[in-house]
Amino acid sequence: MSVIVFANSKGGVGKSTSAVLLAQVLAHRGATVSLIDADPNQPLSAWWSRDPRRIPDNLKLIPKVTEDTITEIIDDEASKSAFVIVDLEGSANLAVTYAIGRADLVLIPMQGSQLDADQTKRVIDLICREERAFRRSIPYSVFFTRTSAAIRSRDLGHIQADLKEALIPTLPVELTERAAFRAIMQLGGTIYDLTKDEVSKPKAAIENAEAFAREVALITRNQTNKGRVAA
Ligand SMILES: Nc1ncnc2c1ncn2[C@@H]1O[C@H](COP(=O)(O)OP(=O)(O)OP(=O)(O)O)[C@@H](O)[C@H]1O
Ligand SMILES: [Mg+2]
Numbered sequence: 001m002s003v004i005v006f007a008n009s010k011g012g013v014g015k016s017t018s019a020v021l022l023a024q025v026l027a028h029r030g031a032t033v034s035l036i037d038a039d040p041n042q043p044l045s046a047w048w049s050r051d052p053r054r055i056p057d058n059l060k061l062i063p064k065v066t067e068d069t070i071t072e073i074i075d076d077e078a079s080k081s082a083f084v085i086v087d088l089e090g091s092a093n094l095a096v097t098y099a100i101g102r103a104d105l106v107l108i109p110m111q112g113s114q115l116d117a118d119q120t121k122r123v124i125d126l127i128c129r130e131e132r133a134f135r136r137s138i139p140y141s142v143f144f145t146r147t148s149a150a151i152r153s154r155d156l157g158h159i160q161a162d163l164k165e166a167l168i169p170t171l172p173v174e175l176t177e178r179a180a181f182r183a184i185m186q187l188g189g190t191i192y193d194l195t196k197d198e199v200s201k202p203k204a205a206i207e208n209a210e211a212f213a214r215e216v217a218l219i220t221r222n223q224t225n226k227g228r229v230a231a
Helices: 013-027 041-049 072-077 095-104 114-134 152-163 179-187 202-230
Strands: 002-006 033-038 058-060 082-090 105-110 140-147
Touching: 002 202, 013 033, 013 041, 013 058, 013 082, 013 105, 013 140, 013 152, 013 202, 033 041, 033 072, 041 058, 041 179, 058 072, 072 082, 072 095, 082 095, 095 114, 095 152, 105 114, 105 202, 114 140, 114 152, 114 179, 140 152, 179 202
Parallel strands: 002 082, 002 105, 033 058, 033 082, 105 140
Antiparallel strands: none
16 A cells, blocks of 8 residues: 655645546556545545546545544555545645655645745655654655646746755656646546547546656555565
């Protein structure tokens, strides 16, 4: 099992969308996945209820998870599923702290603005504090969302260079701005059901989401192997 937590106190950076995409691809590849909706606005539950028939049986949703229940639910799901994916509210609260405390990997989505970079630094600071508190390392990685090949801002280039210089792990795959990714949250179901009538380029969206999931799975697999060697 791997507990993957999406966190960024900045709202609207793409936490819920990325969490849903990752869960869909992993489930499509046959893994058991538990999606934990720990945002009081319940975006994952809204996505789920739009078209539950189009969601594979090996992808399970746990709605209405609060700071009182999150630790127990993560542990419980981790004993049952290969991947536990946690979506959090875009603010700093106790549920965020507890989820990071249980994470095998924290993924921090961000866009290419300085404001995003500042919020990302806050999440990394929180992870470092929790590492000290729990005396364990908490792997994390930043990744870029909603990027566009057409509009690559100068800010984005600077921010990527800064992250590299600060040795902050960054995924080599971005989740680009795509109508298909927006459509999933609006229509429900998975990217594998989208037709050309519903969105343009569904195939490119699938390839992008799969490349993202491959990178994430690679990190979690390497960690598991490291854990085995250390044991
Ligand atoms: N890669 C993407 N391509 C296109 N649209 C996207 C992408 N990622 C997110 N969006 C859109 O951006 C908006 C915010 O995304 P999302 O809800 O995933 O962000 P969030 O970080 O979970 O927000 P919150 O902090 O409010 O929970 C949504 O309208 C979503 O459809
Ligand atoms: Mg969200």
